[in-house]
Amino acid sequence: MAIQNFVRNGCALFLRPQWQVVFFISCCLHFAVSQIRYSIPEELTKGSLIGNVAQDLGLDLKRLRAGRARIVTGDSTQYAELKTDKGILVVSERIDREKLCGDITPCSFSFEIILENPIELHQVTVEIIDVNDNYPVFEKKKINFEISELASLGSSFALESAFDLDVELNSLQNYILTKNDFFVLKQYSNPDGSRFVEIVLDKALDRETHPHLSLKLIAVDGGNPQRSGSVNIDVTVLDANDNAPQFNQTVYRASVIENAPKGTYITTVNATDADSGSNGHIMFSFADLKEHWRDIFSVHENTGLVSVLGNVDFEKDKRFEIRVRATDQGGLTSTSKLVIEVVDVNDNAPIINLMSLSSPVSEDALPGTTIAVLNIKDLDSGTNGQVTCFIDRNIPINIKTSLSNYYNLITDAFLDRETQSEYNITVIATDSGSPALTSSTTLRLKVSDVNDNEPVFEQKSYSAYIPENNPLGFSICNVKARDLDWSQNSRVSYFLIDAHIVGAPISSYVSINSENGLLQAVRSFDYEQIKQLNLVIKAQDGGSPPLSSNVSMTIIIQDQNDNAPQVLYPVQSGGSVVAEIVSRSADVGYLVTKVVAVDVDSGQNAWLSYKLQKATDRALFEVGLQNGEIRTVRQVTDKDAVKQRLAVVVEDNGQPSRSATVNVNVALADSFPEVLSEFTDFTHDKEYNDNLTFYLVLALAVVSFLFIVSIIAILSVKCYRWRRERMFYKSGANLPVIPIARVSALTPVNQVRAS
Ligand SMILES: *[C@@H]1O[C@H](CO)[C@@H](O)[C@H](O)[C@H]1NC(C)=O
Numbered sequence: 001m002a003i004q005n006f007v008r009n010g011c012a013l014f015l016r017p018q019w020q021v022v023f024f025i026s027c028c029l030h031f032a033v034s035q036i037r038y039s040i041p042e043e044l045t046k047g048s049l050i051g052n053v054a055q056d057l058g059l060d061l062k063r064l065r066a067g068r069a070r071i072v073t074g075d076s077t078q079y080a081e082l083k084t085d086k087g088i089l090v091v092s093e094r095i096d097r098e099k100l101c102g103d104i105t106p107c108s109f110s111f112e113i114i115l116e117n118p119i120e121l122h123q124v125t126v127e128i129i130d131v132n133d134n135y136p137v138f139e140k141k142k143i144n145f146e147i148s149e150l151a152s153l154g155s156s157f158a159l160e161s162a163f164d165l166d167v168e169l170n171s172l173q174n175y176i177l178t179k180n181d182f183f184v185l186k187q188y189s190n191p192d193g194s195r196f197v198e199i200v201l202d203k204a205l206d207r208e209t210h211p212h213l214s215l216k217l218i219a220v221d222g223g224n225p226q227r228s229g230s231v232n233i234d235v236t237v238l239d240a241n242d243n244a245p246q247f248n249q250t251v252y253r254a255s256v257i258e259n260a261p262k263g264t265y266i267t268t269v270n271a272t273d274a275d276s277g278s279n280g281h282i283m284f285s286f287a288d289l290k291e292h293w294r295d296i297f298s299v300h301e302n303t304g305l306v307s308v309l310g311n312v313d314f315e316k317d318k319r320f321e322i323r324v325r326a327t328d329q330g331g332l333t334s335t336s337k338l339v340i341e342v343v344d345v346n347d348n349a350p351i352i353n354l355m356s357l358s359s360p361v362s363e364d365a366l367p368g369t370t371i372a373v374l375n376i377k378d379l380d381s382g383t384n385g386q387v388t389c390f391i392d393r394n395i396p397i398n399i400k401t402s403l404s405n406y407y408n409l410i411t412d413a414f415l416d417r418e419t420q421s422e423y424n425i426t427v428i429a430t431d432s433g434s435p436a437l438t439s440s441t442t443l444r445l446k447v448s449d450v451n452d453n454e455p456v457f458e459q460k461s462y463s464a465y466i467p468e469n470n471p472l473g474f475s476i477c478n479v480k481a482r483d484l485d486w487s488q489n490s491r492v493s494y495f496l497i498d499a500h501i502v503g504a505p506i507s508s509y510v511s512i513n514s515e516n517g518l519l520q521a522v523r524s525f526d527y528e529q530i531k532q533l534n535l536v537i538k539a540q541d542g543g544s545p546p547l548s549s550n551v552s553m554t555i556i557i558q559d560q561n562d563n564a565p566q567v568l569y570p571v572q573s574g575g576s577v578v579a580e581i582v583s584r585s586a587d588v589g590y591l592v593t594k595v596v597a598v599d600v601d602s603g604q605n606a607w608l609s610y611k612l613q614k615a616t617d618r619a620l621f622e623v624g625l626q627n628g629e630i631r632t633v634r635q636v637t638d639k640d641a642v643k644q645r646l647a648v649v650v651e652d653n654g655q656p657s658r659s660a661t662v663n664v665n666v667a668l669a670d671s672f673p674e675v676l677s678e679f680t681d682f683t684h685d686k687e688y689n690d691n692l693t694f695y696l697v698l699a700l701a702v703v704s705f706l707f708i709v710s711i712i713a714i715l716s717v718k719c720y721r722w723r724r725e726r727m728f729y730k731s732g733a734n735l736p737v738i739p740i741a742r743v744s745a746l747t748p749v750n751q752v753r754a755s
C-alpha cells in the first residue's frame with residue numbers, strides 16, 4: 001500500500017535496499033508527508049531495531065511525544081512498533097517473508113506514522129530481505145517406479161519437482177541424483193524459470209542381478225548455508241522372460257531293470273530359470289520322443305522325476321536316449337539328454353523251433369542218421385541268453401550242436417521197431433540266468449518197419465492126433481506163427497513143404513489153410529496102413545523179400561477098434577471036424593488046447609480076452625481069460641459024454657469091443673477008435689464038408705489069382721509113372737523153355753523148390 005502511494009505520487013525515490021536507513025522526504029504535499037524505507041532481514045527477533053525514525057524524519061523526541069506519534073495500519077498484523085521515547089522502530093512480531101509475500105519479490109510492508117498538532121503523516125516501508133530459512137522440499141517421501149527389465153535405453157521417467165519457499169538464490173537451484181549404474185538425471189527449465197527433472201535409463205536393467213534399485217534425488221538451493229532436501233526413488237525391476245531354463249547337467253545317466261513296475265523311480269532332472277514368477281516356472285517334458293517310447297517313461301511336469309510308465313523290455317530297447325525339455329511359461333525352452341540303460345532280466349525262456357523232422361525213420365537207419373534239426377534261441381542277452389540243451393538219456397538218440405543255435409538229433413544206435421516203435425523225444429533247453437528258465441518240446445519219432453523178423457511158430461514142433469477112419473476135411477491142428485514185423489511184413493502165410501509119403505504127395509493126405517494155418521485131412525486114414533505122418537510146414541511173411549521158417553509136424557493116426565479078432569487056431573475048416581482028444585484019465589487042469597487069435601488093431605483094441613460062451617458041460621472046462629488056454633477043471637468021469645462042444649468067444653478091449661467065436665470040439669476018450677465011433681455023426685457031414693472045402697480052395701485060388709494080377713497091374717502103373725517123371729526132369733533140364741518155368745516159379749512153393 002505504501003508503494004502504491006508513492007507510485008501514485010510519481011516522485012518516489014528508490015534507494016538501494018540495505019540494512020542502513022533509507023529515507024525519502026516528500027516535498028510536494030501541503031502537509032508534511034515523508035516517506036522512509038527500511039530494509040531488514042526476515043525472522044529478526046522481537047524488539048530488533050528496524051530504524052531510527054526520529055532521526056530519519058528529522059523530528060525530535062519531544063515532537064514525537066507531543067504529537068502523539070503512532071503507527072496506523074490497515075492490517076491487523078503489526079510487525080513494527082514505534083518506540084516514541086527513543087524514536088525508533090522495532091520488530092514487534094516475527095516477520096516471515098515467505099508468509100508475508102510468498103514468492104513475490106521484493107517483499108515489503110508499509111505503514112504510516114501519524115503525528116498530531118500539526119498533523120504529520122509519514123509513510124514507512126519496510127522491505128523484508130529473504131533469508132535462506134527454507135529447505136527444498138519434496139512433496140512425497142518416496143517415489144516408486146516399476147520398470148520392466150526390458151525397458152529400452154533412453155526411456156525417461158519424470159520425477160516430481162521439489163520446491164523451496166525461499167526466493168531467488170535461496171530458492172531451489174539444482175538436483176543431484178545419487179550415483180548409480182543405470183540412470184542419469186536430466187533437468188529442464190520451464191520458461192517461468194521452474195525446473196523439472198526426470199531420470200533416463202542409461203544402462204539395461206536386469207532383474208536377475210538387480211531386482212531393486214534405491215536411488216536418492218537431492219534438491220539443493222543456492223543459499224548460504226546451502227540447504228537441501230531429498231527423496232528416495234525405489235525402482236522395482238519387473239521381470240521379463242529373458243532367461244531360458246537351464247538344466248544342471250548336460251547329460252543325465254540312469255539305468256532301469258527291465259520289467260520294472262510302473263512308477264519305478266529312474267532319476268530326476270533338474271533345471272533352473274533365473275526369471276521369476278511364471279517366467280521362472282519350469283515344466284518338464286520329453287522332446288521328440290519316438291512314438292513307441294511314449295508309453296514307457298514319464299517325466300513329472302513339475303518335479304522332473306522320471307519314472308517307468310509302461311513295459312521296459314530289454315529285448316526291444318537296450319538303451320534309451322531321450323531329450324528332456326524344460327519350458328518356462330514364457331515359452332523359453334532348453335533341453336538336456338537323458339540316457340537310460342536297461343539292465344537285462346532273465347525273462348525269456350529259450351524258444352525251441354523244430355526246423356525239420358524226418359519221421360518215420362526206418363529201423364535200419366545207420367547210427368548217426370540225423371532225424372531232426374532244431375533251432376533254439378533265447379532273446380535275453382549275456383548269460384541270460386546262453387542256452388544248454390539236452391534230451392532224455394535212455395533213448396538211442398543224441399543231441400549235437402551244429403551251428404550256433406542249431407541242434408541236430410542223431411541216432412546213436414540201430415533202432416528196432418519191434419522193441420520200440422516210437423520215441424517221444426523231449427528236448428529241454430535251459431538258459432544260464434538266475435533263476436534259469438527252461439522250456440521243452442516233445443517230438444514224436446516213429447520208427448518204420450523193415451522186414452527183419454521171420455515168422456516164428458508158437459511151438460518148436462507140432463504133433464497132432466487123428467483117429468483113423470476120419471471124415472474128409474477133419475481139422476487136425478491149427479499151427480500159428482507170429483511175425484514181429486508190422487503190417488504186410490507180418491502177414492504170415494502157411495504152406496506145406498512138398499514131400500511124398502508112401503509114394504503119394506503130402507498134399508493128397510493133408511492140406512493147410514494158408515491164411516490161418518488150419519491143417520485138415522483130405523483123406524480118411526487107416527491106422528493099419530499109416531500110423532504117422534511127418535511133414536514140414538513153412539510160414540512165410542509178406543515182406544519183400546519174404547522171410548520164412550519151417551516147423552516139423554508129426555501127425556499120429558490113432559487106432560480105432562475097426563477090426564474084430566481073428567482066430568488062427570483051432571482052424572475053423574468048415575465041415576471038417578477037428579477034435580482035441582482028452583484022456584479020461586487026464587488030471588484036473590489038463591491043457592486041452594489053446595485058442596490063438598490075433599487082432600490087427602493095436603493097443604487095447606488088440607488086447608484080447610477069451611471066454612467060454614457055450615459048453616456041453618460047463619463044469620468040465622475053463623478058458624484062460626488072457627491066454628485062451630482051455631483046461632479041465634475037474635476029473636473026467638465016465639459019465640461025461642465023449643463028445644464035448646465048446647464055443648469060445650474072443651473079444652478085444654476096444655470101445656465098443658469086437659469079438660469072434662470059435663467052436664472047439666473035444667473028445668473024451670481013452671482010445672482013438674472010441675473017438676471015431678463017437679464022432680461018426682460028424683463024418684456023415686463029411687461029403688458036404690469035402691465039397692465045402694473044395695469050394696473054399698477054389699475061391700481062395702481065384703482070389704489069390706486076382707490079387708496077383710492086381711498087384712502086377714499096380715506095379716506096372718507105378719513104374720510107368722516113375723519113368724515118365726524121370727523123363728520129364730531130364731528133358732526139362734535140356735529144354736530151352738526154362739524162362740517159362742521160372743515165371744511159373746513165382747509161387748512160394750515153387751520158389752522154395754527152385755532154391
Ligand atoms: C508219446 O506221446 C503220446 C502222446 O502223448 C502217447 O500217446 C504215446 O503213448 C507216447 N509214446 C511213448 C513211447 O511214450
Ligand SMILES: *[C@@H]1O[C@H](CO)[C@@H](O)[C@H](O)[C@H]1NC(C)=O
Nearest residue numbers: 497536538548549550752755
Ligand atoms: C524149410 O525147408 C525147406 C525144405 O526142406 C528148405 O528148402 C528151406 O530152406 C527151409 N527153410 C528154412 C527157413 O529152414
